[in-house]
Amino acid sequence: MxxxxxxxxxxxxxxxxxxxxxxxxxxxxxxxxxxxxxxxxxxxxxxxxxxxxxxxxxxxxxxxxxxxxxxxxxxxxxxxxxxxxxxxFSRMNSILNIDTINLIAEVEPGVITANLQEEVSDQSLFYPPDPSSAAVSTIGGNIAEGAGGPKALKYGVTRDYVMGLEIVLPDGSLIRTGGSTYKNVSGYDLTRLMTASEGSLGLIMKA
Structure with a gap:
């Protein structure tokens, strides 16, 4: 088989x-x-x-x-x-967009956490979640595991910074959750449901 x-x-x-x-x-x-x-x-x-x-x-x-x-x-x-x-997801590692006006980054799941932090820092911005493995861990992994870090007490954990996701479901279909606005309150909050679900509900393709 x-x-x-x-x-x-x-x-x-x-x-x-x-x-x-x-x-x-x-x-x-x-x-x-x-x-x-x-x-x-x-x-x-x-x-x-x-x-x-x-x-x-x-x-x-x-x-x-x-x-x-x-x-x-x-x-x-x-x-x-x-x-x-x-x-x-090591080959899906592109930072697709950094919107400095709306303070939103769009990334593929294989982006290394520290690389995103460095990229936004170069534009005088700050991505707070900082797991101890930031130098090697990926954004997709952080989202799937609900990663935190030392700064979580003040700034919150990864879940607090995920506004939307593209998810591949077990049948291969694609869904988009959330959006580019913080006040996106209609319907179920599937973004937070998917965050920290450890890949059990679907695969993160973009955040």
Whole structure:
């Protein structure tokens, strides 16, 4: 079953985006907890379409998925489920826009936290969430884990700075939550629901 799944995946992505060697899988088998579980394969998406196509195939073949940022979490969130496909967002690492008037940044999930902090600092702005792993942790991982940091007591945690998300659901469909205004109060607050959900409800594609 898994071999057939891999064959279908290779039809929609570049083969270099799929890791299956034992050495590569070992690197993605654990996080900062040191808990370990070997995945079946690792997928490195570069575009929204690739991610959605592969998620649709996972749904079709009943393959479990483990999303991964930098693997710095201490809750086991990035430890793969047995026999799962790890989806590493390391190649989706662009800062798409920094709106200095409305004080909003738009980023892909693989952006390193410290890189965003440095980028906004160059424009005399400040991104407060500062997990101890900021030099290596990703924004997507911070959102998925609800990361905080020493400044949380004064400024709040990651959840307090997420205004909107683009999420890929388990069937491969795309939803957008929240918006670019702080007072966005109509309907359910899906942005806060997705924050700290550890990838259990969907995969963060943009924030």
């Amino acid at each position: 898994f071999e057939k799944f891999i064959n279908e995946v290779e039809k929609v992505i570049d083969s270099k985006q799929l890791l299956t060697s034992k050495e590569a899988l070992l690197a993605y088998s654990l996080d900062a907890t040191r808990l370990k579980s070997m995945p079946k394969a690792v997928f490195l998406p570069e575009t929204s379409k690739q991610l959605r196509d592969v998620i649709r195939l996972c749904n079709e073949f009943s393959i479990s998925v483990t999303p991964r940022g930098s693997g710095t979490g201490l809750s086991g969130g990035a430890v793969p489920a047995k026999g799962s496909l790890v989806i590493s």
